[in-house]
Amino acid sequence: MKKSRVLALVHLELKPPDDPARYNTGVEWKMEFDVIDTLRHLGHEVEVLGLDDDLSILGAVVERVRPQVLFNLLEDFHGVAVNDQHWVSHLELLGVPYTGCNPRGLLLARDKAISKKILAYDRITAPGFAVYRKGERSACTGELRFPLIVKSLIFDGSVGISQASVVASEKKLLERVRFIHDDIGTDAIVEEFIEGRELYVGVLGNDRLETLPVWELRFKHRPASTRLIATERVKWSQKYQRKVGVQSGLARLSTAKREEVESLARRIYSLLELSGYGRIDFRMAPDGTVYFLEANPNPQLAYGEDFAESAEKGGVSYEALMERIMSLALSRWRR
Numbered sequence: 338m339k340k341s342r343v344l345a346l347v348h349l350e351l352k353p354p355d356d357p358a359r360y361n362t363g364v365e366w367k368m369e370f371d372v373i374d375t376l377r378h379l380g381h382e383v384e385v386l387g388l389d390d391d392l393s394i395l396g397a398v399v400e401r402v403r404p405q406v407l408f409n410l411l412e413d414f415h416g417v418a419v420n421d422q423h424w425v426s427h428l429e430l431l432g433v434p435y436t437g438c439n440p441r442g443l444l445l446a447r448d449k450a451i452s453k454k455i456l457a458y459d460r461i462t463a464p465g466f467a468v469y470r471k472g473e474r475s476a477c478t479g480e481l482r483f484p485l486i487v488k489s490l491i492f493d494g495s496v497g498i499s500q501a502s503v504v505a506s507e508k509k510l511l512e513r514v515r516f517i518h519d520d521i522g523t524d525a526i527v528e529e530f531i532e533g534r535e536l537y538v539g540v541l542g543n544d545r546l547e548t549l550p551v552w553e554l555r556f557k558h559r560p561a562s563t564r565l566i567a568t569e570r571v572k573w574s575q576k577y578q579r580k581v582g583v584q585s586g587l588a589r590l591s592t593a594k595r596e597e598v599e600s601l602a603r604r605i606y607s608l609l610e611l612s613g614y615g616r617i618d619f620r621m622a623p624d625g626t627v628y629f630l631e632a633n634p635n636p637q638l639a640y641g642e643d644f645a646e647s648a649e650k651g652g653v654s655y656e657a658l659m660e661r662i663m664s665l666a667l668s669r670w671r672r
Contacts, residue, residue: 338660343383344404344433345373346395346411352387363575368639369410375640375659376408383408390415392427399431406666407435412635418491418523419447421635434670436662438634442611446632447491449526452609456629459608461601463629464529464620469514471524481529486566487513490524493633495572497521503530503564531620531628535567536588538602538619539636539647541661543612543669548599549647550587557582585643587650598627605632613665616644638662 347353353360353370360370369385376383384402388395388411399407407428414420422443428435438446446452453463465481468490484505489497497517504510510527517525539549554567558581570577577583590598602617609632616636620628636644640655648658 338379338664340380340382341405341663342402343376343381343406343408343663344399344402345369345376345383345385345408347385347387348411349387349389351410352385362641368637368642371640371655372408372410372638372659375656379656379660395427396431399433404433406663407431407433408663409435409437409635410638418493422447434666436666437613438615439610439612439669442609442615443634445609446611446615446634449488449490449631452632453629456605456608459604461605461608461629462626464531466526466528469518469525469527471518471522481527484530485510485527486530487517487525487527489517489521490526492521492523493631494637495567495569497569498566499568499570500563500566502568503566528630530564531622533565533620533622534588535565536598536619536621536627537585537643537647538598538617539614539644540602540606540611540617541614541648541665542606543665543672546603546606548602549644549653550650551590551595551598552585552643552647553588555584555586557584585646587647594625601627601629605629612669614644614662 347369351366351369353366353373357374373383373385386395386398409425409428411424412421414424422440425435425438425443426440429440445455450466450468453466456463467479467481484503486503487510488502502513504513514525514527517523535554537552541547541549556565559565571583598619605617606615611632611634614635616633618630618633620630622628638644645655645658649655653661
């Protein structure tokens with residue numbers, strides 16, 4: 338790829354220090370450092386802009402740097418997750434190519450209920466669900482069958498998910514919904530819990546799509562009393578990961594099932610109008626039925642995390658992945 342002037346956009350509190358000696362795998366700004374350091378090693382001219390709630394600085398920096406591509410690593414704005422679509426709309430108006438998903442794809446994928454309703458039109462299988470809105474009378478779960486899992490309607494990254502999220506009674510259901518409303522601060526989505534395997538599929542592309550190898554979450558020492566789910570501790574606590582032996586790696590599937598899951602991921606990615614790169618999450622029941630859980634535009638890009646590891650297994654090095662993501666931004670803009 339031709340060397341480019343890149344403006345990396347990061348949250349101010351996650352702007353990596355200039356001294357790489359302070360880097361280790363436990364820092365909060367690991368992803369930001371990994372991306373920026375890799376781009377520089379590839380020969381790109383990279384400037385980093387840390388943003389908080391003041392957008393006025395962005396236009397001035399773009400005017401000064403005149404970047405050929407914006408590498409977008411922001412996940413929300415004003416601390417509000419659903420503002421990511423508005424933030425990216427602002428990038429569209431700047432007239433500079435940017436990495437990751439477009440505003441429409443972010444809008445459709447962010448709300449787990451909206452995405453499932455859209456996909457239901459095309460007969461894509463998903464767990465039965467109901468939405469409990471903050472400040473409204475409780476939704477009716479109707480024909481939903483226990484056990485159920487209670488999640489934030491809009492947050493990803495397993496925010497608010499623990500073993501207590503899986504409930505087997507009306508009393509526990511309402512308690513967990515109240516937790517999502519009061520402690521997490523969002524509406525709640527309640528889904529039928531699918532026993533089985535947790536599968537992730539990374540997708541790269543705008544129109545012509547490439548799926549990365551199907552990835553699977555596993556535990557070596559999971560207590561028998563717990564469910565196989567990606568809780569917050571499973572995602573973010575290294576101590577807990579070591580305790581239960583969290584492993585993620587290539588899913589052991591038959592060729593036919595692997596092709597089915599990869600094809601389904603590409604189809605969902607297209608139907609939700611995603612672009613750049615994304616990850617589609619599934620549960621596979623013991624009978625082989627594959628259920629769509631959620632779509633994650635702009636997933637975690639840190640070196641060693643699931644998306645990058647899956648790409649590596651598929652023959653795409655971390656360096657090549659970063660260049661591919663930038664190339665997709667440029668090609669989408671030219672189109």
